[in-house]
Amino acid sequence: MPTRSRSFIPWLLIAVIALIAYGSLYPFNLKAGALNHGALDALRELSWARAGRGDRIANVLLYLPLGFCLFLWLSSHLRRSLAVFVTVTLGSLLSFSIEVTQVYISSRVPSLTDLTLNALGTLIGATAGVGWDKMGGLMQLPRRAEKPHRDPAALLLIVSWLLWRLAPFVPHFDLGKLKAALQPLVRPQIDLSSTLIWLTYWLVISQALAALVSRAHTLEALLIMMAAVLVGRLIVANQTFVPAELVALIALVPIFVLMYRMTPGPKRLLLLAAMLAAFVFERLAPFTFAGPAQAFDFWPFLAWFATGFPAAVTSFDWIEFFGTIFVFAALLWVLRFAGVSFRLAAGIVMALACVTEVLHLWLPERVASITDPLIALAVVLAFRYTQHQQRRMFTGRPASRRERIL
Structure with missing residues (x-):
């Protein structure tokens, strides 16, 4: 993805960090006399306390978008291998800071196990960023952004997609909602038919986005759409992640790149x-x-x-x-x-x-x-x-x- 098309990445990164801080420190209630203890006392309270399966999955997934966005931002300034190393290091430092802060928060259990899982999630996210970067290179994006088609029917389609994915439009920001959204991932039930349907819908949306923006910004628009849907479902009441959809999103980018390189006739017939x-x-x-x-x-x-x-x-x-x-x-x-x-x-x-x-x-x-x-x-x-x-x-x-x- 060209450097100029990543101007939104810092804003997305800020939103991810804010979400991590909120989910990790909620309900923000200080323990009685917590401030009387120094930093060394807080470090001594860190342990290798074990978490449940759901919490382990949540700790990995919470830092995955951080690693992804941080790598995309750093890779514009650093070589790829160094960007991965710095990404994991910064993600680990953020996790360590939050775990120490949790010592002072009631109802929170600071754990070095969480730190390890957060670092793993950051690494997975950075690896996904490397794959995304390479896929963008395979698309042979133009150096100059040509004038987009701006198909109004595609805009209607995308609006209907967002209305469906984000209904009932009632935000819910407490920790219980975050855990409920991740609950289907604890014991995921994934069938092939559902995965293929979600993949089809996302391919349709990706083609609709391509009809609205220039080719140089197609992947950027797709990434923003994915972030809007996933973050939206994380904070909207009565909505959870769909395991089959997440699997479809993993397969989406390589298939989208393949379709991007196909001639128009076969691509349109395949999508139809x-x-x-x-x-x-x-x-x-x-x-x-x-x-x-x-x-x-x-x-x-x-x-x-x-x-x-x-x-x-x-x-x-x-x-x-x-x-x-x-x-x-x-x-x-x-x-x-x-x-x-x-x-x-x-x-x-x-x-x-x-x-x-x-x-x-x-x-x-x-x-x-x-x-x-x-x-x-x-x-x-x-x-x-x-x-x-x-x-x-x-x-x-x-x-x-x-x-x-x-």
């Missing part, structure tokens, strides 16, 4: 095939069709009328709602990205929405309703206003007057 498979799986899994057919609900958003608007707002499943919007938006955008006309792409999305909804009649785990097809229609109408810009992006020429009307 993956998105169609993910759409069908999301809509029909676990494919346990059984009779007799259920009743079809022709009243969209019935909960809004049954319980009243205020109660419905608090009880409504916003995560599922925004997730449905994103899936329809992603399919529509990928169809357009593959070169399908807007009319045909909209027809395919509406047809698949209706067909899969009818099939829900024979899926006991699903509810057949008019709601999802109406959501798909709303997505199509929203994307319709961006057709002129999309036409310019995908064909390189402005839309005709007739095409603007359509």
Whole structure:
């Protein structure tokens, strides 16, 4: 990644350090008479106290982004091997300072075991930074940033993605929330289908970002998006890390680089095939069709009328709602990205929405309703206003007057 494209790294590094300090020193309650003890007394209280499996994983993961961001920043000024050494050293010093500070904080257990795990997390993060650096070199980014396409449909897609990933938008900053977000990683349950679906979604988002920013800033934009989603899920109430998604993120960068070097035709067809498979799986899994057919609900958003608007707002499943919007938006955008006309792409999305909804009649785990097809229609109408810009992006020429009307 070029040095000029790393201007955001110091800010991201500051945010990571602040998150580490908050998570390590919360609730900031000093022990009675703690300040009466000197630094040597604090050092004597450090021990090799063992932590649970969840705490061990948290200690490694908490310092992984520190090592990653610190290496990217230092590698702009130092040679790669020296940047790794300095990164691990500074990460260890930060961990040591926090462990000593925890001696004075009630309900915290300072431990040299935590220090070792934090140093390991910093090293893993620095190693990931080395890989990221090399992947950026393989992309052969241009020396000068060309004017980006700024596809407005891609922006709509990214907004729907962030709404889904960060719902219900209620920040929660206590230590219990941080541990709850990491809890799924203690005993991760990862299946291949979920990993492939998350990988597909992230590849779609990466291509949407590439349609908004110049090629020189594509990896930078992807890194910012990954940080926004992961940090957001760490501090938003009722949200946790998804192990399958983290595995998908590990595979994302090399696959993204490979697709970046592919010719447009095969790349777009590959992304379209993956998105169609993910759409069908999301809509029909676990494919346990059984009779007799259920009743079809022709009243969209019935909960809004049954319980009243205020109660419905608090009880409504916003995560599922925004997730449905994103899936329809992603399919529509990928169809357009593959070169399908807007009319045909909209027809395919509406047809698949209706067909899969009818099939829900024979899926006991699903509810057949008019709601999802109406959501798909709303997505199509929203994307319709961006057709002129999309036409310019995908064909390189402005839309005709007739095409603007359509």
